[in-house]
Structure formats: structure tokens, C-alpha cells
Amino acid sequence: MPLVAEGTAEVVPYDFRRPRWIGRDRRAILEGVHQRMLPGLERVLTRIVRVPAEVTLRDAAQVAFGDWRRHLVAPLTAFVVPLAAGEGGDGLVVVQPALAHRLVDCALGGSGDPGDRPAALTPLEQGVLGGVVTDLVAAIREGYREVAPFTPAALRFEEITESIEIVDRHERLLLLEFAVAAGELTGEFVLALPAVRIDGFVRGTPGSAPAATPPADVVRQQVERQLRGASVPVTVRLSGFRLTAREGASLRVGQVLESNQVFQGTVELHLNGRPRFLGALGRQQGHVGLRILERLEGAPLPTRMLRRTTTP
Secondary structure: OOOOOOOOOOOOOOOOOOOOOOOHHHHHHHHHHHHHHHHHHHHHHHHHHOOOOEEEEEEEEEEEHHHHHHOOOOOOOEEEEOEOOOOOOOEEEEEOHHHHHHHHHHHOOOOOOOOOOOOOOOHHHHHHHHHHHHHHHHHHHHHOOOOOOOOEOOOEEEOOHHHOOOOOOOOEEEEEEEEEEEOOEEEEEEEEEEOHHHHHHHHOOOOOOOOOOOOHHHHHHHHHHHHHOOOOOEEEEEOOEEOOHHHHHOOOOOOEEEEOOOOOOEEEEEEOOEEEEEEEEEEEOOEEEEEEEEEOOOOOOOOEEEEEEEOO
């Protein structure tokens, strides 16, 4: 008679060469740190791609550097993250090539579709992507500030797998695999940190646990900063006009509707779907501009009568 009923037991593979590194209690704390880290990464990418970005952590694992490096595909789109002396090696950020090209195109004002570009980045594109990666590393560093502090220096671009020597090949890495989705833009990037950076937290040695809860006024200030930096949907609505039932029934593709609303007329500025300000459209250096005129108290602009309909 079996000791465990069939179908109720879960078999978990165990690697005797690399036993489980982080205990269950420490792993739960680390998972919470990762979840709090993601909004910072999303803000960085949203600012670059100009549409809401979603970042998820696919995996956080312990790997041997030599084993992991063998599976890297050249040419790489990677940045070595030098760490302060005595911190046990350097970090590394590897960006999926397709995502790298899309981020560079967005950062240079494009739509995120780089077209048929060479696989390798130009020196200018390396610098642009390096700025994005620097901000991502800063967001990760802030999230790890209490459990695994590290101090990054200026990044160094690397595309040759054999040239990467961030730690000895037998040393362990903490590997964080992030997935990115922003509209049609998708991809992933990986951060590799020397495992020694988090060993103190894993062992629970003094000073490695998260800091005590800060005072209430500090918490309020932190919440206020987060709220002030949060993205709020903003839409602009032209003042409406009315159609008769006859005119509405006769609408067809290609017809132009004309009203007494002119280009320089007033418009409503909506925040989260509610009218908040009244503005005026105009042009500034060849671009469409919106000047805020007054605050609205929730009353929408009145509708205007249609003058005529024309067909081009």
C-alpha cells in the first residue's frame, strides 16, 4: 500500500550540486521586494515608450555563472554593471535584441518599430540604450536597498560572450528575468548579480533584514511622491454639436460635418474621464498646443448647433 495517495504528491526536482539557496521565509520576503520593485521599472519604460508598460518578474533563480554564460547567444546586447570594490564581482544586464532596438527607436522619438536594422547597435544607439538600462538598474537598486544593497558605477556595453567575466565561472549569480509588455512592444531583459550580494540576507545575519518601519510622516511623504509621479489618463474633448434626426439618418462615409467650433476654440481637458479644465487650442513652433484657461466644476461645455454638412 503506497504511503501517499497517487495524484496528491508533488515531485520537485533537486539539484545536489546547487541545493536550494533561499529558505522559504526569506524567499517570501524577497518575493515581496520584487513585487514592490516592478512599478519603478514600469515608470522608467512608460516614460521611454510613451504608452503604459507592464513589467513582470518571470523568474528569480540561483545559477552558476559558467553554466549560464554557455547558453548566451552572440552577439549580445548587454551592459556590465561595475560594483564598488569589495562587493564580490560585477553585475550584468542582458536585453533581448528586438526589445533593445524598439527601446532605442522609442527613445529617439520613433514609434518603436525599428524596421530592418542591423543586429548590432551603433555607438550612438548603445549610448541611448545605456541611459535606459541605467535607469532600470537604479530602480532595481532602490528595491534591493534593504536586503541586498549594491552600488553601480557607469555601465559598459558588451556584445562578446567570451569577454564577460563578472565573477569566476564557478561563482553563483542571482538571476532576475523580467518580461516587458507595452502595447505591441514586448520583450525581456535579465539582470545578473553576484550571489554574494544577497548572502547576508539569505543567512539572516544582523543588519541584513529589512529596516524597521519608518515614521508616519516619512511614509506619508513617500506615498505623496508616488502619487505625484503616478500616470493619469488625460484626454481632450472638442465641444460637441447637435444633429437633427434627418441629418443623422443621412450620414455616410466621407461626409464632412461643419460647426461653429473653430480650431482656436475651447476644449475640455478630462482627467480619468471627468472634465477638470477648460483650454484653448493653438499652434506653437509648428505643433498643436493646449493652453489651460480655467478650472471646471464638473459642468461640460454646451453643445453647439450644426451649420451644414458637406461632401468633399
